[in-house]
Amino acid sequence: MTAPLRIGLAGLGTVGTGVVRILQTHAGLVAARAGRPVEIVAVSARSRRRDRGVDLSAYGWEDDPVALAKRPDVDLVVEVMGGEDGPARATAQAALAGGKHFVTANKAMMARHGIALAGQAEAKSVALRFEAAVAGGIPVVKALTEGLAGNAIARVIGVLNGTCNYILTRMQAEDAPYAQVLEAAQRLGYAEADPSFDVGGIDAAQKLALLATIAFGAPVELESMTVEGIERVSLADIEHAAELGYRIKLLGVAETAxxxxxxxxxxxxxxxxxPIGQLEGVTNMVILEGDFVGRIVLSGPGAGEGPTASAIVGDVIDIARGLVLPPFGQPAAGLVAAPRATAAAPAAYYLRFLLADAPGVLARVAAALGEADISINRMRQVEHDGPEAPVLIVTHHTERQPLDAALAVIAGLDVCREAPVAIRIEAL
Ligand SMILES: NC(=O)c1ccc[n+]([C@@H]2O[C@H](COP(=O)([O-])OP(=O)(O)OC[C@H]3O[C@@H](n4cnc5c(N)ncnc54)[C@H](OP(=O)(O)O)[C@@H]3O)[C@@H](O)[C@H]2O)c1
Known part of the structure; x- marks a missing residue:
């Protein structure tokens, strides 16, 4: 057998200990598949004394992950510390500058600095892999960069944040408001103490940016995306959407126009x-639409120790086999910026109004929509007791801009009792 691939592991938290567990449990299987042993030689974390439930006694220790990356006995650095900049980025730069392969689960760093790091890796002819950074255990980066490489990709759709999908599905199942379900999710460990990154859509947007960059061969930055979280999704909208035959999901869509x-x-x-409407709990789903292959649906666990470490070890094995591919599926220098679409593609919209229950009110709403050239597909007044009536409308396809103009007119009517709600209906 050829020489072992020697790993420096930076980070011994949820994902890092998972990587240790897989490589210890499956040392023989990994070596057989990689064609050579894969060995951790040294590790780094903040606290050396913390019991992590895995045996680290055979490994060297570095307090500083950059020193770990510079060790002469390390061929490949696995970074599972997290953070867009700071130690994670310094470790990536040190590893790649030293001609070492680099594997990471860090979507924040890759979404911000991935292309620069890819350029650095390519200059040194080493691998930079980040399967674990997108949709955890689902091998979607590999699907896009390898299996579907012969296709022009028209659209990438994804439910990419398990916490959000868990919250939305529990709200519907338990008839419970957002705040109550979020609190329960935090108690159960499905949501962070500071959940803003997840529920604000940032975490999922970082993953979508990475997928879109690969899919379209153009850098897609967070700043060029529309990003909205689930904080304002109301139980009423979840229930009304269900009555109309829909589910509400935090959905990522990247497409060419x-x-x-x-x-x-x-x-x-x-x-x-x-398939996305049926997706329950923390599971992720990615749909890829290629011009020759058609539609591919991938689903599975998007986070957690085992799935995330599984993706890391898959990357490590590829590198041990000698596979060095451009990280984004084509050389970083060839990723040419594309203009941002001026407007979202037309879509049908779900609208909810709270209106005074009086003669002629619905006609005034319909007229405001009609004046903006928006036609109504379905309209329904929800049963109610008081003087105000919830009214649901599903529009035909429309641009967002005239819709917003019409909603502003309706919001200004004396019969409109609260700000109208408009949610895009995605054709899947
Ligand atoms: N958890 C998941 O399900 C999941 C899924 C996909 C991707 N990811 C990504 O994987 C990465 C790690 O996530 P995680 O959940 O494993 O995080 P975590 O449990 O918080 O672990 C982070 C680890 O990094 C170490 N660390 C932090 N700063 C360090 C520094 N300056 N020097 C050395 N070590 C340092 C910590 O050391 P101490 O233990 O000593 O504090 C800890 O072991 C993140 O980029 C995350 O976005 C995680």
């Missing part, structure tokens, strides 16, 4: 019977 790219992460209605 001529030469431009549009990427958005926002709550959307999807048909209840569609």
């Amino acid at each position: 001529g030469a431009a790219i549009e990427a958005r992460m926002q709550p959307c209605l999807v048909p209840a019977g569609s």
